[in-house]
Amino acid sequence: MNYQVEFHDVNVSYGSDIALRNINLQIPKNEIFGIIGPANAGKTTFLKAINRTLEFIHNAKTEGDILFDGTNVKTIRNVYELRRKVGVVFPLPVGLPMSIFENVAYAPRRSGIHDKQELEELVERCLQQAMLWDEVKDRLHMLGTKLSGGQQQRLTIARALSHSPDVLCLDEFSIAIDPVTTMKIEDVLSELKDEMTIILVTNLVQQARRLADQTAFFNKSELVEYGPTEKLFTSPDNQLTYDYVTGDFG
């Protein structure tokens, strides 16, 4: 089996705070991999470990091996290419202080695409995938920061797709989006998994159940268990998982 992302005995700590403890898991290609768990469980740290943005946190320390498409990320010299292969959407929407068009064209421009027509097609495709195109197609040169919160969040999704990633990481993408748009984007995600692997961190356990092929349950910096979503939701191995997915947690 060909895995997109593998964690082997991974530990992450911030100074003396342990954020991830002994994580072992494999995420197959072209799957939606759900990650659920309470606050402070290490879900966001997990995402940051994949594209090595943990390096920007000065006291973060990573041990163990993380393989991306078979390559140990530690050994990757061109970390920028790794980050382009991983699209990340954060919980809080951040429109860059430039036009909507430039927001989406930012990453392609940095990687050397300057042809106007190519950029226009790419921007339109990404905005359509993010369900934002119809709302902004007539004002692509308006500031991205002037959009509403939900629109900005879809803009960040379009941006994450703009560098054609192999893995799309969504960190609670729906907290700033209305339910109707959320459902539309969920449909898009189901289609997108033909092209890429999707890691979906979510606080809405039902969202994971709807979308994910496999789901992992994190708690207190540890991976409690992971497996096929239906199994995790109906007959998990661990009592904690059962309590969490049925809402008896705490």
Add this chain to the structure above:
Amino acid sequence: MSNELNNPFAATDQERQAREKEKFIKLSTQLITWLLVIPVVAIIVFLVYKSWPALSVEFITENPKVRMTAGGIWAPLIGTFFLVLVSLIIAAPIGILAGVYLNEFARDNWLTRFINLAVVNLAGVPSIVHGLFGLGAFVYFLGMDRCLLAASCTVAVMTLPVIITSTKEALASVPMAFRVACWNMGATKWQTIRTIVLPNSISGILTGVILQVARAAGETAPILFTGAMISSRVADSGWDAWVPYGLEDRFMALSYHLYIISTQWQNVPESFKFGTAAVMIGLVIAVNSISIGFRIYLRSRKKW
């Protein structure tokens, strides 16, 4: 009791007291703030009144004549202009680059903290100490002799810490989330700085630099031993009147000129002394107005 029943918003004694206190604090802080305007207005009115007989276009465009008892202040004015220009050409790039490094690249370790401490302390060094440092470092050690370059270097060292600090603050005002978003898209730190951070902080950086113009133009002590001279022959017209000093020449400067005519020379008309001061203050106000204009521009362009 009945009052409370009729009006659920009736204030209790404690609330009334809190409101009284609020009113008092607001009024007293307001009064003190308004009082600040008095010295500024008083100085300007006094200066303009005293210098009125001397103020004219000729006072600015003519060189000092007859042991400074006639003519104008062109030679020191153009000297100050070049002092400020050269010192900014030296200090602005160094200060901005250092600020970019400290805010964008430097990790928070003992070396960075030591550098920051050094910058803060450098800003607190009295200007006369800068002057003596310049004398030792640039005039004697580097063998520049007393000249425009040595004085400009000294003034540059004096203005550097503030340029560094204001650059850092301008950069820090750009939200971290923008940088994180760019890094996650595979942008390098420099690409992020060039495309996001600098375009959104450049006005703030320039404001900090421009404010240092006023300081560089006003200080006397740093140039006292490093290049300013009491009197120099400057052409009355033509190219030489506009560029009278080379980098190796000693030069006249407004602040030093004011010091000399106020304390060292006899028979200088009173209005000349006040006129020189008025022109200096006018320069400072003009430069500060430019920087305020920049800030207004910055706010109107703010993109988030």
